[in-house]
Amino acid sequence: MLLSETSAPVVRATLPVIGAHLDRIAERFYGRLFEARPELLRDLFNRGNQANGDQRRALAGSIAAWAGLLLADEGADPRAVISRISHKHASLGITADQYKLVHEHLFAAIVEVLGDAVTPEVAAAWDEVYWSMADALIAAEADLYRAAGTGPGLVxxxxxxxxxxxxxxxxxxxxxxxxxxxxxxxxxxxxxxxxxxxxxxxxxxxxxxxxxxxxxxxxxxxxxxxxxxxxxxxxxxxxxxxxxxxxxxxxxxxAPFGDLVLPEGDGPLLLASAGIGITPTLSMLLALAREKSARPVTVVHGDRHPDAHAHRVQQETVAAELPEAALHVWYEEPGTSGAREGYPDLSAVDLPADVTALICGPLPFLRATRSALLSRGVPAERIHYEVFGPDLWRGAA
Missing domain, CATH: 2.40.30.10 (Translation factors)
Incomplete structure (x- = not known):
């Protein structure tokens, strides 16, 4: 999936300027969109993420990442950017016609912010960027709806x-x-x-x-x-x-969606979580126990103190039932729990060389855990994550 020969040099030349103004463009886009369609802010968009700016930053980051991948050497797969977005959209029942509405207000915002710098050539090139991303999302979401046995708006x-x-x-x-x-x-x-x-x-x-x-x-x-x-x-x-x-x-x-899922097979796993990030990894752990799995499983969790650790007893019990599972817990205030003090430290945990990591928790935890895994030689393609809220990962990675 590449840009046309006409658009590629224009996007390459203007990406630094567009990228430098994307946050402001995203702010104007949402302002225009909600002025025209206030019901979308009331009944579809997360008002908390609009108020704190997280959604604006996530939109800007995803557009920049998509454009950058379209300009990358052959072999780069821009669709990797949209997997998490498409699952989120599917869970909201987003429909294909809504991308036309987004296009209208996004490009009006670009012109409003950049003015005369948006020549017809620049507009055409970035129109190609937008629709390549929108079409990829529409196709991915159609596949997700089909797999879920439902359809757009019917979830x-x-x-x-x-x-x-x-x-x-x-x-x-x-x-x-x-x-x-x-x-x-x-x-x-x-x-x-x-x-x-x-x-x-x-x-x-x-x-x-x-x-x-x-x-x-x-x-x-x-x-x-x-x-x-x-x-x-x-x-x-x-x-x-x-x-x-x-x-x-x-x-x-x-209907259920999400791309952080328990991998098939019998390879070793790391299930790492912090705080309420325990929920998806607990579901995986429970599924492994139901299957009476003999997979090697390393479970890591961090929390404030034992009483803040949701599902603590269930996690401990199930991990003990699995023959090849090891549980490692850190608390900021461990008290007499026997857990380690501080934040999860993967340098203190034995991990198989071919481990697949599934991690969930606050963004600082995700960054620290991913960095620790990369430093230990775990390939990036075997590190999978879920972040609650808008995905600001790419702007930080």
């Missing part, structure tokens, strides 16, 4: 809360079952669902939560950490779920 179904368990002071688990009485359905260990609830002002806000139990059950389970709102709309959905949703209540839940 939602009504589910009833059948159980609620407080895991820690700020984490609650909910078990969910379809209101029509059918089984919740299949998913791959590590995947997530979108959850839509009514905010205090009537907006229908959506957030993603990893499925924290193994597949194969009649019900699903999600574990939700309460995000503390400081200023603006942060924590809207988790606050509603913690304070207002109890057994018998109904919520809208999407």
């Amino acid at each position: 939602w179904r009504r589910m009833r809360v059948t159980g609620r368990t407080r895991e820690t002071a700020d984490v609650v688990s909910f078990t969910l079952s379809p209101v029509d009485g059918t089984p919740a359905g299949r998913f791959r260990p590590g995947q997530y669902v979108s959850v839509q609830v009514a905010a205090s002002d009537g907006a229908r806000q959506i957030r993603q939560y990893s499925l924290s139990a193994a597949p194969g059950r009649a019900e699903w389970r999600i574990s939700v950490k309460r995000e503390r709102p400081y200023e603006g709309p942060d924590g809207e959905v988790s606050t509603v779920l913690h304070d207002e949703v109890f057994p018998g209540d109904e919520i809208d839940v999407s």
